[in-house]
Amino acid sequence: MNNRKYLLKKFMQAMITIFIVLIFNYFLFRVMPGDPIRVLIRNPRISVDALAEIRAQFGLDLPWYTQFIYYLKDLLHGNLGSSFYYREPVLNIIMERVPATLILVGTGTIISIFLGIIIGVVVAWKRGTKIDIIGLGICLILYSTPAFWFGILMVMFFAVYLRVFPTGLMSLPGVAYSSLLDQFMTSLRHLFLPVLTFTLIYIGGYAIIMRNSVIEVLNEDYIITARAKGISYIQLLKRHAVPNALLPLVSMVAINLGFVIAGAIQVETVFSWPGLGRLMYTALLNRDYPLLQGLFLFLTTCVVGANFCADILYSYLDPRVKLS
Amino acid sequence: MSILEVESLTTYYKLRKGMVKACENISFSLEKGEGLGLVGESGCGKTTAALSLIRLLPENGEIMGGSININGRDIAGYTEEEMRQIRMKEISIIFQGAMNALNPVRTVGTQIVEAIKVHYNHLSDKECWERTGDLFEKVEIDRERVRDYPHEFSGGMRQRVMIAMALSCDPFVVIGDEPTTGLDVMVQAQVLQLLEDLRKEQGLGLLLISHDLACVGETCDKIVVMYAGHIVEYAPTDILFKQPLHPYTKSLMKAIPSIGQKRELIPPIPGSPPDLINPPAGCRFFARCPEAVAECERKKPVLVSVTEDHHCACLLVDSKVSDTSG
Numbered sequence: 001m002n003n004r005k006y007l008l009k010k011f012m013q014a015m016i017t018i019f020i021v022l023i024f025n026y027f028l029f030r031v032m033p034g035d036p037i038r039v040l041i042r043n044p045r046i047s048v049d050a051l052a053e054i055r056a057q058f059g060l061d062l063p064w065y066t067q068f069i070y071y072l073k074d075l076l077h078g079n080l081g082s083s084f085y086y087r088e089p090v091l092n093i094i095m096e097r098v099p100a101t102l103i104l105v106g107t108g109t110i111i112s113i114f115l116g117i118i119i120g121v122v123v124a125w126k127r128g129t130k131i132d133i134i135g136l137g138i139c140l141i142l143y144s145t146p147a148f149w150f151g152i153l154m155v156m157f158f159a160v161y162l163r164v165f166p167t168g169l170m171s172l173p174g175v176a177y178s179s180l181l182d183q184f185m186t187s188l189r190h191l192f193l194p195v196l197t198f199t200l201i202y203i204g205g206y207a208i209i210m211r212n213s214v215i216e217v218l219n220e221d222y223i224i225t226a227r228a229k230g231i232s233y234i235q236l237l238k239r240h241a242v243p244n245a246l247l248p249l250v251s252m253v254a255i256n257l258g259f260v261i262a263g264a265i266q267v268e269t270v271f272s273w274p275g276l277g278r279l280m281y282t283a284l285l286n287r288d289y290p291l292l293q294g295l296f297l298f299l300t301t302c303v304v305g306a307n308f309c310a311d312i313l314y315s316y317l318d319p320r321v322k323l324s
Numbered sequence: 325m326s327i328l329e330v331e332s333l334t335t336y337y338k339l340r341k342g343m344v345k346a347c348e349n350i351s352f353s354l355e356k357g358e359g360l361g362l363v364g365e366s367g368c369g370k371t372t373a374a375l376s377l378i379r380l381l382p383e384n385g386e387i388m389g390g391s392i393n394i395n396g397r398d399i400a401g402y403t404e405e406e407m408r409q410i411r412m413k414e415i416s417i418i419f420q421g422a423m424n425a426l427n428p429v430r431t432v433g434t435q436i437v438e439a440i441k442v443h444y445n446h447l448s449d450k451e452c453w454e455r456t457g458d459l460f461e462k463v464e465i466d467r468e469r470v471r472d473y474p475h476e477f478s479g480g481m482r483q484r485v486m487i488a489m490a491l492s493c494d495p496f497v498v499i500g501d502e503p504t505t506g507l508d509v510m511v512q513a514q515v516l517q518l519l520e521d522l523r524k525e526q527g528l529g530l531l532l533i534s535h536d537l538a539c540v541g542e543t544c545d546k547i548v549v550m551y552a553g554h555i556v557e558y559a560p561t562d563i564l565f566k567q568p569l570h571p572y573t574k575s576l577m578k579a580i581p582s583i584g585q586k587r588e589l590i591p592p593i594p595g596s597p598p599d600l601i602n603p604p605a606g607c608r609f610f611a612r613c614p615e616a617v618a619e620c621e622r623k624k625p626v627l628v629s630v631t632e633d634h635h636c637a638c639l640l641v642d643s644k645v646s647d648t649s650g
Contacts, residue, residue: 229439
């Protein structure tokens with residue numbers, strides 16, 4: 001009962017957040033300079049009558065609150081409008097690009113979290129030694145490297161100098177594969193560099209957070225209690241230090257998702273990866289407002305959704321949460 | 325033979341500024357079923373002494389000399405691996421449970437079972453939980469509550485859980501490091517009573533560390549009074565209360581309020597303890613001592629026997645002893 005109440009509360013909070021972002025998002029595009037009709041028509045010599053007609057056709061002659069109500073109504077029907085550039089429903093375009101980003105961001109995030117945790121625990125365990133200093137130094141460098149620059153270095157080294165991996169794209173255009181395995185291997189080769197770049201960019205941040213978290217936990221009183229039981233250091237890490245240190249990481253991963261997607265824009269652009277990040281970049285170049293607005297809303301929902309999931313997960317991992 | 329015999333234990337902490345001489349020349353012994361109180365103000369080295377005994381000092385703490393005999397074996401030089409075998413099994417410690425001494429995200433039962441598993445690996449899971457339930461009953465908690473989390477207990481109950489944990493592997497010696505600090509007076513009395521009962525029932529050696537002379541006096545057979553890293557007086561409880569010899573002990577006695585007394589503020593001991601990185605050459609209590617003479621500033625007092633069980637480290641007492649004997 002208590003649990004359901006907590007869930008409901010968190011869900012309501014998420015919905016309210018999305019709604020506020022939605023309002024903000026909607027008006028952000030209305031106050032931006034430039035007339036959407038001008039972008040849409042691309043004909044500077046159009047007659048005033050025709051312009052007014054198109055304006056009426058799109059409902060742009062209506063007062064702003066009516067327009068907003070229409071927007072909300074369409075949104076509830078899953079209609080995010082249609083793109084100026086692609087002349088297709090925004091939702092379809094976004095959905096088409098989701099798998100590519102999911103593969104890149106998903107694989108990269110899982111690997112970087114996994115390795116970040118391991119590196120964090122090891123350097124925390126060996127804190128003050130050379131391993132700690134070198135490990136922490138590398139993590140800080142990776143953490144502060146811009147994704148696009150790192151991506152370019154990767155392309156230069158692996159694709160231009162060593163010539164072992166392709167410079168970009170998800171697969172070779174216009175190629176027929178001899179077998180499914182062959183196709184799979186080609187995909188893996190294309191996936192390698194973007195995922196490597198993505199992983200290395202985020203590994204440092206996760207490792208540093210994990211290191212600090214472990215060190216903090218190791219100073220807690222219950223660690224001495226555990227040592228007083230006579231358990232070994234490995235057991236101490238495994239049962240007390242690491243599980244407790246993972247708690248802050250759960251919420252950090254969720255909060256970070258927004259930044260992760262921003263990183264995906266850079267990585268996808270460098271590697272011509274046909275995902276959401278690159279879609280956003282091209283939409284920006286084309287001043288494709290409906291598409292951008294749709295993308296913003298979509299990503300907001302993802303971030304809020306991830307935070308909601310983290311809250312739920314947290315309540316299972318930390319029994320104290322439900323009470324507060 | 326004593327189950328615990330500590331002989332001139334000296335523990336220092338390394339700091340960048342120098343060595344903190346937290347604990348010097350500490351000697352005492354503990355018999356089976358006996359309660360020994362270790363009292364002194366904050367920073368006098370009582371917790372350092374306790375952590376030295378179970379070898380859980382912070383990384384910068386080091387035992388510089390002396391011996392710690394448990395059942396006749398000196399553990400002062402034991403490796404971490406050897407220590408792990410005897411922690412909880414022979415010597416265990418009760419921390420202040422009101423704070424964060426229990427892992428907040430695991431049930432109290434799991435945390436006790438964990439200790440039992442280390443030392444009794446032949447027991448099955450079911451037997452370990454069974455044993456934990458028995459321990460809970462022993463410390464007067466409903467055995468069903470083993471599945472609860474630490475935050476679901478009150479401060480006094482958490483302290484009982486800590487006691488149950490400390491007893492889980494039948495140790496000979498139990499150290500209570502301020503086990504009642506932070507609890508209200510009623511609960512404090514209950515916890516102390518429980519400790520006393522368990523000690524007598526199971527023949528434990530209990531080393532009770534506290535800053536509260538009154539509460540130690542009620543439960544312990546012998547008392548060690550520490551000041552600034554040294555033992556200043558060591559005597560059976562009744563003798564110490566009847567005839568305190570060291571000026572510091574006398575001041576502590578004055579600080580115990582009694583119900584019959586007129587309501588007034590207890591006179592504090594003026595000043596504060598000395599810097600233990602560069603301790604004074606003579607008596608460490610000199611600066612605050614109401615009875616000090618000029619000689620106290622230069623000459624270091626040693627712990628001498630006044631009577632067979634009564635020991636005191638004070639030049640004034642020492643000279644009286646030599647006067648009567650000479």
